[in-house]
Amino acid sequence: MRYYLRRAAFYAITVWAAISLNFLIPRLMPGDPADIMLAKMARSGEVAPGVERTIRLLLGSDTNQTPWEQYVAYWGSLLRGDLGVSVTKFPTPVTELISAALPWSIGLLGLATVISFVLGIAAGAWIGWRRGTWVDHIIPGSTLLQSLPYFWVALLLVYGFAVVNPWFPRIGGYDVFTFDGPEATAEFVGSVIYHGVLPALTVVLSSFGGWLLGMRNMMVSTLSEDYITTAEAKGLRRSRILIGYAVRNAALPSIAGFGISLAFVVTGAIVMEQVFTYPGLGKLMITAVQGNDFALMQGLFLVITLTVLAATFLMDIVYGFVDPRTRLNG
Amino acid sequence: MGTLEVRNLVKDFRVGHGFRRSRLRAVDDVSFTLEAGKTVALVGESGSGKSTVARTLARLETPTSGEILLDGRPVSGSRTAMRAYRHDVQMVFQDPFASLNPFHTVAHHLERPLELHGVARGRGAVAEQVAGLLERVSLTPADVYAAKRPHEMSGGQRQRVAIARALAPGARFLVADEPVSMLDVSIRLGVLNLLACLQREENLGVLYITHDLATARHFSDEILVMYRGQVVERGPSDQVILDPQHAYTKTLLAAAPDPARHGRLRDEVRAELAGERA
Amino acid sequence: MAEYRILPPRSEKLLAGLFITGGIVLFAVVAPFLVQDPRFSGNDAFLPPSADHLLGTTKLGYDVLAQLAHGARGSLLVGLAAAAIAIALSLIFGIFAGYAGGWTDEVLTMVTNIMLVIPGLPLVMVIAVYAQSRSLWLVAFILGITGWAGSAVVLRSQARSLRSRDYVEASQVAGERTWRILLVEILPNLLPLLAAQFLFAVVFAILGEAGLSFIGLGPNGSITWGTMITEAYGGNAMSAGAWWWFVPPGLLIAVFGAGLSLVNFSIDEVVNPKLRVVAETGDRRRAPEAAAPAAAPVQPAEPKAEVTA
């Protein structure tokens, strides 16, 4: 129980820090982002006082307020679910844009990450288990995978499997030539899956190597643990030793480090979504960046961080189940 | 002549995190005096607080309460006082593999204390001193050993370097925390003898911490038996070993293997079982 | 007790890794002097690899090899600079926290953990956007200050374990000052680990720079592998089938990363001796050459095995 309490406290502080960082960054930057943004908006007409207030609140240049008051007001608007209004997609609220993009990213990344994680762990376990044999020659190959730039992989995949051989669609999260928007039909779901193949493959290819190597190393050190020798001496079947003794223990650091690695995966996937015009958060982030859409950027940063935290938190709970040591005296 | 005196030493550790923080009394009201030219042994089971006493003496831990007096004077916490104290009181650690920095040569380990305590100045003088120290701990030829790194030496040799290092500042008191328990059986006595010899020749006061009752008996003048942070029995070594008073000392003695009593345990068990069957 | 070593044991992986990394570094250092001006547009456009242009030319007629050579410089510079910053920060946050312990440790560790789970690129993007023009160094700086947390964690745990090593305490007893203990006693023993972390940081920074370039937040006006891929993508290298333009930079990033990872692999084996795997000696119970003489004096094995079966 104390383990969970401690983790919960950690998450609370991290969330607080992420939000505060979000509050702080625009205020630390030279110049007044709110003015820049307002000037930009003013070119295309008057800026409604309400909009101006939101922008000032979000980006912090309300001259009448002390920083502390700004901070409190910022929290206030966050808690009301108000992340401001996007400039590039004016006047759409940031929350609306994000909530439309979130399911795509979570669906794609979530699935791809799970696949990559499971595959990586399985392959790493296998390579670690068969260490010292020809299997070791797979290692250099996987170090190569580990350092592939995501977007480059995406480009190659697009080139190979959407352009030269048009087996997979080029853009989008679903067939935009058939569907005018998301529908609740089997065809639509099929289309979503079909469109997700290359993006997911990108994520899997580029993150798989990392899991594999991490697991392989843990597997090798776990296999030299005394309890493995004991298990062998006990005459247990190799499958039992592999799964119950070696893999289970070797996977622990991977599970514990899942959140951290996830942060890396998300980072890579942001750029990948651009290549596929995939309607997720990463795509939106780039739109925001290219349009200097600060409110959207901030909102996204926050949501991405919170999503990663949520995933990490889930993994923490899983970890608590897998490793009894954390549960009792963490 | 000098004395290193410990008075009513108490050391508490905080254990646990957050709300569950609690105190653990590792050393509870321990007092003893170390005299120049004498060896005091501190024995007791694992976790009884022996190392904590040693570390407090080496000023690696600050006592929760109690005093340490060097030559009858309390030691203040100031930087200079500390340095002066360390000049006189040095420590030999348990694990010869961990007590030398694998990155540095033997010479480095000896030069630093020499320089720090101003024992020798200038390259030549320092090198000379280093050679002298190595010779004192029988690591000859000194120049060969001075250039070695720890992993190039055996455990016993390393422990000799550790002893040399402790001697380097010109220490008068040596705290040796299980100095041989990690060494191979056949070289233990060599190291112990070296310590004893140095102690005699240089008139050192030695605190010898161990759980090996046999060597405690043979190498020290006085034995203190610690149990759960407290000294439960003390006295001249032969008296404590041969005529234990406290129940715990008796248990300890009964548990200690003794080559002279070979076959004892087997026979005891057989007798017991026979008794049970009967 | 495992023998202590600073240098990784010589292994195929290490040699391969050193060979690759060294080769690429050498390429970055020397090649720019040997190739064309990377911005010389006098060549024909989209020339496939030939003797004149070993890796062909781009849409503007730039020599790809020349671009690759200068890009190597750019990418390596970003990588090294960012890694240096990241490592410096991770030293502060990791080693200092690990050594100091107590509240300092708690606070620094908390900061580290927070930085660790906050995804890097969005943060980098947010920061990069506010900077009006981005030099190579600024990009490196941004990548550096956002990329230190991972190694800080590793260094901290190592520093914590070193802190309680007897030799550190021995120096304390000898009267060494804290900073000297940190620098002379602890730091050298962290070198392998530090090297490993540094190499990883280099790879991450190079990848990070490439990603930033791809979304238009890379260094302005510099040539790096990242900008090359981006230009190839924007310049329709793929539609034009100009694989020689977009494949080499990405491949070099991956290969360089792989080279560093291989070196790291060997370093890991120093840091963690358990990882030292020895090739299987074939039959575990009896070496082939020894089998014959050993088998002679004893009874045939088979029938006995049947008894237990």
Place this chain on the structure above:
Amino acid sequence: SGPAESDEGPVDTTLNVWAGSQTPITANFNPYAPTVLHGALGPVYETLFFYNKAGGGDPVPMLGESFAWNEDGTVLTITIREGVQWSDGEDFTVDDVIYSLTNEVGRSANLVSAEASDDTTVVVTYDSPQFTNEAAILGGAWMLPEHVWAEKSVEEATTWANEAPVGTGPYTVDTVSEASYTLVANENYWQEGKPAVAKVRYLGIDANASAEDLLKSGDLDWTGMFVPDPEGVAAAGGPTGYVNTPQDPTVLYTCANADLGCKGPQTDVAVRQAINIAIDRGTINDKAFVGLAAPISPTYALLGRDDQWIAPDVEKESPQSGDPEAAAAILEEAGYTLGADGVYEKDGVKVELTLTSVEGWTDYNDAAKLIAEQVAAAGIKVTASTATWQEFSDSRQSGNFQLIMGGIIGTAVADPFQIYRDWFSGEYTQPVDTQLEAGEWNFTRYSNPVVDAAVAQAAAASDEQTKMDAYAEIQHEITRDLPYIPLVINATQTFYNDTEFTGWPTDEDLYAFPPSWGSVSAGFILANLEPVE
């Protein structure tokens, strides 16, 4: 594209368009909003007349039947078309026209009043001659339904997303998703039998490369985009229809006017002249614009279309090849000396400039790199750098730049006047660090009394000769001062599917500016299209 399965009767064809939109698409059909979707501009909302920017010719009556100017160009009388209905069934009336011309957001600064003289006639009064604004007023002002818009405050009129627009155009909005939006034929459209294409789908595609792939795979039916190998599109299986209508000048903006706060070597006219002749336009066109751009006239009259306006004694066409020696000579003449590093300098200031272009606009990025390389031969150091569109736009608005590569919007009629006035006159600029206001396009901060006087003279001129004289004066000044250094007339490529749809503008019949993103013209073209049975 292609026929979508449909059980009921007529073939239901969808036209897939890319007009440069970025995902995620958010519904915004407010023509006054900066984030308005292309579909609103022409397909949904219309103007009174249609001016063919590509081929000239008389304005085509749309919601207006006819118009007439008074003598001095201050009063415009418009007769509107009868029987037009808004897509919500209400009638289109003079009130709508008056609202559209006079509302706070849409009104022209010179407007005095707009009044209905009867049910079909509107009289618009201006405070100065507006001949030269005719196309902007009649062919540029959106006709909006007063019954919907009148209640909107100014603030709402600009910020309102107008998700279900009521227009007179051939299409109405059907669906909007983050990836696309669709328009369907307006059943009440005032042109009988039009539009013939039942459905138009506008797609959001983020990168040119992706769009090009989709174009080549035949997924897009109509798009105006830059493709380096236009022949390759059809060859790869894309649409076979293609026109290139070079129209808009591509130039280097220089922040030219030190008096208004510009900083840098480019404020010296000699430097601008040197750059101008050092540039090798032929190579730039060949390499960066893959030979698709057209030569430019430093007078900004569109060669071919506007030839009659070019004064006889000015350079008609900017040189195609660079002349670094001549450029160096100009600099030496102006007192520059060659430094040891091969860069000219004067008073210790080196001729070093930063040339910014928008990241991802690859033709511009490439051209910038080529320019940097070319002028280096003339002892001028130019660093090519890229910026995001917003950064680019910000620096352009505020005047904080040395050189930026950008476009000048070509005129919709065969007359360069609008360029002279909007882009060159001192009234259309602001000091550096002050943002230009809406409608001001003189980013270079150029301000020349001679030009200003000539512009005023041309604006008021009702006869051609006066105008020619004024233009000659302007052309003399600007070809010497070069606040914008002309590069090329940029290609405007349009690809369209002419196997499944007919009625497209072609080289032979350029009845409208063809690209899919063309404001007003896109609606005009869509109404003209017919699916091939």
Place this chain on the structure above:
Amino acid sequence: MTTPVLTAQGVSIEYRTTPVVRAVRDVSLTLHRGEILGLAGESGCGKTTFAYGLTRLLKSPAVLTSGEVVFHDRVGGDVDVAALDGDALRAFRWDKVSMVFQGAMNSLNPVITVRAQIDDVLTTHRPGMPRAERAERAAELLRLVGVDPGRLDSYAHQLSGGMRQRVMIAMALALNPQVMIMDEPTTALDVVVQREILREIMRLREQFGFAVVFITHDLPLLLEISDRIAVMLDGEIVELDTAENIYERPQHAYTQRLLESFPSLTGERGGFVRTGAPAGSPSTADITVEGTV
């Protein structure tokens, strides 16, 4: 009590590293049914390697280069351990020869319960055993070694060092093996706890009659518990005799030296101590011996 249960003949084991380490050289040894055979020797002399060789647990780069290990089963006959493979080897392990390892702290899988680990043994080797019986057996085993059966559902980290070691011994007893190899099972423990565990082992041995190979470098301890003692030096057995003989009449110089390294606790203070050795003596070889009795 002189029927052999395990015979090793000319066993040599190498570590195929550079340079090759010949850890065990031509060792022959016979373990008699029900006896406790002590294996003494300094660190690195090859004790663990030999023990692993007896049970075929050697891992690369260790190679059994020559030799024969024969197990004389109580029922059935002889088994050539070196020739066992696959399932036969698995079935042999633990059922006939079980082991308690050096550092039992790490011999328990940290993430599964004690019960599951005992269960593992039973399900593998006694496939037909019903669940309830297995549970009963597990509880019984813990009781045998003096641990509360309530601890069955604990994880290793919840047990003290002594308890862990007892659990390991319980597990080693699970299948009633005929031989138990104990590799320094008590080194990491406190003397008092060590004593209790040794006593437990002795009792169990008396009860179940298994033979024990007890490996340690603590010669006094071996002298107390073993029937016979083998002294190993540099991979070879240099002396093998009854405990009594080893103590009273050590033959080999090395054995003598080993003995000298342990001053008697209650006996006379050895003359060499504190007086004999010159400070410069780098080894104990030149320590003068006086009676240690």
